[in-house]
Amino acid sequence: MKEIRFENVWKSYGKTEVVKELNLTIKDGERLILLGPSGCGKSTTLRMIAGLEDITSGNLYMNGRKVNDIPSGKRDVSMVFQNYALYPHMNVVDNITYGLRVQKVPKDEIKTRLDAVLEMLKLKGYENRLPKDLSGGQRQRVALARAVVKKSDFFLLDEPLSNLDAQLRVSARKQLVKIHEMYKQTIVYVTHDQIEAMTVGDRIALMNEGNLQMLDTPENVYHRPANIFTAKFIGSPQTNVVDVEYQNGNVIIGKQGFQLSQMWIKQIEQSGVDQFAFGIRPEHIEMFKTAKENALKGIVKYVENQGSSYGVYVDLEGQEIIAMSEDKNWAEGEVMYLKPMMNHIHLFDRETTNSIGYPKEL
Numbered sequence: 346m347k348e349i350r351f352e353n354v355w356k357s358y359g360k361t362e363v364v365k366e367l368n369l370t371i372k373d374g375e376r377l378i379l380l381g382p383s384g385c386g387k388s389t390t391l392r393m394i395a396g397l398e399d400i401t402s403g404n405l406y407m408n409g410r411k412v413n414d415i416p417s418g419k420r421d422v423s424m425v426f427q428n429y430a431l432y433p434h435m436n437v438v439d440n441i442t443y444g445l446r447v448q449k450v451p452k453d454e455i456k457t458r459l460d461a462v463l464e465m466l467k468l469k470g471y472e473n474r475l476p477k478d479l480s481g482g483q484r485q486r487v488a489l490a491r492a493v494v495k496k497s498d499f500f501l502l503d504e505p506l507s508n509l510d511a512q513l514r515v516s517a518r519k520q521l522v523k524i525h526e527m528y529k530q531t532i533v534y535v536t537h538d539q540i541e542a543m544t545v546g547d548r549i550a551l552m553n554e555g556n557l558q559m560l561d562t563p564e565n566v567y568h569r570p571a572n573i574f575t576a577k578f579i580g581s582p583q584t585n586v587v588d589v590e591y592q593n594g595n596v597i598i599g600k601q602g603f604q605l606s607q608m609w610i611k612q613i614e615q616s617g618v619d620q621f622a623f624g625i626r627p628e629h630i631e632m633f634k635t636a637k638e639n640a641l642k643g644i645v646k647y648v649e650n651q652g653s654s655y656g657v658y659v660d661l662e663g664q665e666i667i668a669m670s671e672d673k674n675w676a677e678g679e680v681m682y683l684k685p686m687m688n689h690i691h692l693f694d695r696e697t698t699n700s701i702g703y704p705k706e707l
């Protein structure tokens with residue numbers, strides 16, 4: 346079982362706790378994304394798996410074996426870093442196969458693996474080039490190829506694509522998924538980029554300040570965020586979250602309110618929570634020029650062109666709400682009416698910041 350299991354793992358540097366009580370099982374053969382803002386402990390977590398950082402307390406298991414004291418070289422990992430270093434004096438083929446030659450892998454086997462990876466990563470025709478004669482994207486592919494040919498059980502990547510421009514990133518992402526479908530290693534992939542997380546991940550582990558915030562599929566992380574941090578971190582522009590009151594089936598924001606559907610009323614009543622925050626994504630708000638039942642009156646503050654759509658910033662009872670509009674049909678100072686889509690709202694316990702959960706009807 347190519348499984349990785351963190352059991353109550355803490356990592357501190359002196360008094361600074363960088364990873365806190367991490368309990369996380371990464372499944373055999375999955376692509377697990379470690380996502381979170383800069384400094385939240387992603388690289389440290391990955392480096393503990395790689396055996397490049399000691400564990401302060403707790404246990405780490407790989408392949409069912411406790412590896413706290415097992416050196417990196419005996420963990421069957423291959424790694425790709427953001428600042429991949431190729432050997433400058435070796436050509437592409439030698440860079441890719443160096444590790445295998447050191448391991449004394451038979452020549453035929455090296456050739457088979459090399460051919461496959463050159464093909465897959467579109468490096469045919471560049472075999473004899475030195476790194477200095479390659480573009481950034483090609484060098485990145487060589488670094489990936491070098492890690493892939495090792496056929497390790499565990500493939501660890503730390504922001505491997507962040508040096509590439511947007512177009513190359515998209516194609517490298519696809520290649521990576523293809524590689525994985527062929528080799529089925531267990532992949533742990535660190536990124537701070539939520540789009541990368543969504544497109545590459547089978548599951549996402551979202552971290553903040555050393556704490557695991559949520560571990561779930563991209564769909565659930567987007568549609569069913571476990572807490573306010575997750576709701577705001579995933580999605581762009583970010584989820585609107587405002588403090589609200591709940592009264593007799595109504596959500597009250599300032600002097601206005603809208604009625605919840607029956608399933609939400611039931612959910613609130615089951616939750617035992619009494620102080621709420623209300624969340625809605627900008628893409629889940631309907632906008633109207635005239636008053637509508639259950640729509641809240643606001644004033645347009647400004648409109649931002651986002652290419653495929655427009656972000657409309659609205660003052661709602663003194664709070665700023667962002668809504669997405671397909672047309673540019675909104676002017677500063679204009680009165681408008683916002684209606685949250687009832688199947689896409691989020692309710693949180695203001696005290697714990699945790700979601701109150703989602704109605705089973707959804």
Ligand code: ADP
Pocket residue numbers: 358361363381382383384385386387388389390
């Ligand atoms: P991420 O990869 O999520 O950006 P890191 O895991 O690299 O974050 O770092 C997490 C935190 O640990 C950061 O606040 C960083 O400053 C701190 N840190 C990392 N390495 C060390 C170290 N060797 N000594 C002290 N603090 C460190």
Ligand code: MG
Pocket residue numbers: 387388389
């Ligand atoms: Mg990092």
